[in-house]
Amino acid sequence: MNSDLPATPDPDAMISVRHLYKLYKDFVALDRISFDVRRGERIVVLGPSGSGKSTLIRCFNRIEPHDGGILSIDGRIIDEQTELTQLRATVGLVFQNYNLFPHLSVLDNCTLAPRLVRKTPRAQARDMAMRFLTQVNIAEQAHKYPIQLSGGQQQRVAIARALCMQPRIMLFDEPTAALDPEAISGVVKIVNDLSAQGITTLCVTHEMGFARHIADWILFMDRGRILEISRPAQFFTHPATRRARDFLDQMISC
């Protein structure tokens, strides 16, 4: 990730964004966003509530289609012609409130998409699901329903479910929002594991400790714009913008 960018997207970057626009009616949710993310990097997106963080990461798997600018994922330009099934297999997303399927067991939550989208045979899908459930340390709950699990356990199921599509990019929308400190360190470990496996991760978070621990880069947003892209050490000690300083002050005071 770097700040002085060429006008065209970088085909070697995992994610490359140029002048990305997103409008809700006449409200500008994303305003001329540009940056590059390299393979395996861990990006943390910070910013006040309503600044467009969720909107930004949702553009990457086209759950929210962008309205202008160029978005390139793994060297391919994403637009209305993009094959969504393939894009979404490349880009996994873990929602802030997990959105597990309540009517399916943990195991079935994980095997549904591989079976329907990739046509993976049932047994093979189960094996893979158990592998990822083991990786996120929740394999013993495989036959329970989501309603029987704690927030942290549901979070890990949601991660395993996304991993079962074997994505190259994982997007996390506030993965730590409802978790106790112990569970947060569990997520830190998972993200680091993924990065070690070469999976690129983007996390939206409000948890400063979490951001400091995992981020290769901090991306600070406000009102739909990127105000700062910097290393965590730099960002937390010498934020470049006044908005970032105010934001950090507020975060620390509460």
Place this chain on the structure above:
Amino acid sequence: MATSMARPARRGPRRMPVLSAALCGVLALAGHARAQAPALPGFIHDGTLTVCTNPTLPPMTFVNGMDVNAVAGIDMDIAHTLAAYWHVPLVITTMEFTGLFPSLAAQRCSMVASGLIRLPAREQNFDAVAYQDTALVIVARAGTKPLASMADLSGRTVAVQAGTSYSARLARENEALAARGRPPIIIQQYPTEDQVVQQVLIGRVFAFASQDVELYYRQEQLHGRVGVILVPPYPEYGHFALYIRKDAHDRALLEQAVATLEQDGRIAAIQKKWAIAPDPARALSQPAPLFRWGVFFAALTSAAFARGAFITLTVAVLSHLTAIMISIPMALALNGRNAMLGLVLKGYVSVFRGAPTLLQLLFIWNALPQFLPIFREGWFTPFLATWISLSINESAYQVEINRAALAAVDRGQELAGDALGLSRRQVYRHVIFPQALRIALPPTMNAFISLLKTTSLASVISLPELLAVTQMEVARTFEFTEYYAAALVYYLGMVFFLLFVQKRIERRFAWADRHRARANEF
């Protein structure tokens, strides 16, 4: 309207002289044959005698037994005898009482034989030929003191069958009462004769007007619970008559036929068969117990009730399934973005929820054939009409249940499906519908139970469902408490069974309940 080919005439058509001659010999032995077939009247179309009747008036014309299409009674026996006399096949067509004369005028019947009194007013438009003497009687509960004259009914309530001439006759009596400054007779009209009698039995009205012939026949069913309190001197109520379209020649032929049958004793045999003579011993039989368990259990285990319940359940299930099929795409469209389509659907829902279900049923059955002749054909049965109207009606309710259930599924579920790369179809099939189903199940089950009971409305368009069967049995036997109780047991049985099924299905939704989900762990 149900049309049935009655028992085939004793002879083939006149066009088959060989067979005719052979049968002549056989019938001569039976003492019935005529040397030569009499001249055919003009009302016999296409060589067939078509008799229209409203079979609700024992012993003249009624459904005797479980088969709705088997019309019996004096009138039917007369019709058979006439058909045999003319050597033509007989077709009996049943219909509402009020439809009889219009059908005769429209040439849909050769003749009306339906326990009709010979009345001057009717003879202005149709020809009548009498075949049976009778008298109007005023009947009250057993033990009521006989009256001296019609004036004694002043201020009392009298029940009559709607569409008969009795109410007009009583109205004339009221004019006389009014002239003398006395309160009028209160006239209540009921759609069928058996309901008229019931009102007296339960004591809601003081008396009813009827013909003596009916009463003699009814006394057996009524176990002497009613008695004649007055035979008013109304000469115009002296004869039952067959009605035909005005035609002096036809009338003469019919009169000749009836006269012949009277002379050769065939009409006397019919009268004897139906026992139409006053029988004081029968009227004095012991009073009936309040509730006869034997009758109740016989009704409960009868094939007629089982079949009625089966039709009720079948038409309800089919209608609801159809309603669900129609209403799922409607609910999706209502939740969707097409405003125009949404408006059209809202109109549909308003119309079919707003109009009474009974009106919709009558509209489909009676009004639709006016616009589209294809619905006049035989394939458009009462069952089909009920199925169609209840499906449409129910879909208007079901669409709201479906819409609410779909809206109640968290929008994040759809996003999660999308994010995993599922197609639109897969998202609905595997993610949204299973969850909406659980939300929709209890209200859908409620709606179904309600629909099951609504099917009883179809008795008005002659669908032999449970309530229609019950009413027919009551009309035949007058054991209404027992038959109503049996019907109640059937309806309750069906509803409780459905509630049981619902509980079983809900158990499959353990995922929605933390505690039960735990119990299901393995």
